Amino acid sequence: MFLVNERLKKRLRGWVFLLPAMLALGAGICAARELSAATIVAKREELAAFPSGRALPILRMGHPSLMADLAWLRAIQYYGEHRIHDRDYPYAEHLFNIITGLDPTFEQAYAFGALILAEDAGSPQKAEALLTRGIASMPDSWWIRFERGFLRMIHLKNLEAATNDFYKASLCPDSPEWVTRFAAWNYEKLGETETARKLWERVGLETENKMVLEIAERALNRLDEAEIGSGDNERN
Numbered sequence: 001m002f003l004v005n006e007r008l009k010k011r012l013r014g015w016v017f018l019l020p021a022m023l024a025l026g027a028g029i030c031a032a033r034e035l036s037a038a039t040i041v042a043k044r045e046e047l048a049a050f051p052s053g054r055a056l057p058i059l060r061m062g063h064p065s066l067m068a069d070l071a072w073l074r075a076i077q078y079y080g081e082h083r084i085h086d087r088d089y090p091y092a093e094h095l096f097n098i099i100t101g102l103d104p105t106f107e108q109a110y111a112f113g114a115l116i117l118a119e120d121a122g123s124p125q126k127a128e129a130l131l132t133r134g135i136a137s138m139p140d141s142w143w144i145r146f147e148r149g150f151l152r153m154i155h156l157k158n159l160e161a162a163t164n165d166f167y168k169a170s171l172c173p174d175s176p177e178w179v180t181r182f183a184a185w186n187y188e189k190l191g192e193t194e195t196a197r198k199l200w201e202r203v204g205l206e207t208e209n210k211m212v213l214e215i216a217e218r219a220l221n222r223l224d225e226a227e228i229g230s231g232d233n234e235r236n
Helices: 002-011 015-039 044-048 053-059 064-084 092-102 107-120 124-137 142-154 159-170 177-190 193-206 210-235
Strands: none
Touching (some): 064 092, 092 124, 107 124, 107 142, 124 142, 159 177, 193 210
């Protein structure tokens, strides 16, 4: 609910724009009903509320960001309804594709949509595809890159690809320092000690937090000890 309130607070500043936006949304939904009728097999009313991809040009008329906000509200409602009743989310992918098609920079929609697809709908590959589109639209978003990395680590069991995402997220503008630590930890797990060392050194140089500095120093000492131990084993 916090995301919804903040989103609307920022985006729905001029109520004068809301009425034409809702009318445009209604027109898009009507068009979508006609365009999608042949493909609806079940739950006709629910799917009719989600415009087809072919309706996007109609929905983009005038205020696409407002259309995306209204679709976002519907997505929250959709998730809540199915979470309570059947925990089945047949149209989640379609709905979040619509939202991000209307507003390709809607970070919350990518992150929340991926969470639903991976955790609730059991479709981590679809979640990965959604986040990959988000990265293509927002290459400087550390959040979306980190989310894809976390998805790849937890659900897809691809630590190498995940760690690469964490590293690239750490290079994005406004990336919090803990993202760099996350990348460093995972490079250690992969055995890529030189990259891990550079990242821990970066953490130590950039932080002003004493506790974080101690974490970085312990990590560097750990890498030194591992390197010494490896050298001793080679000599033996």
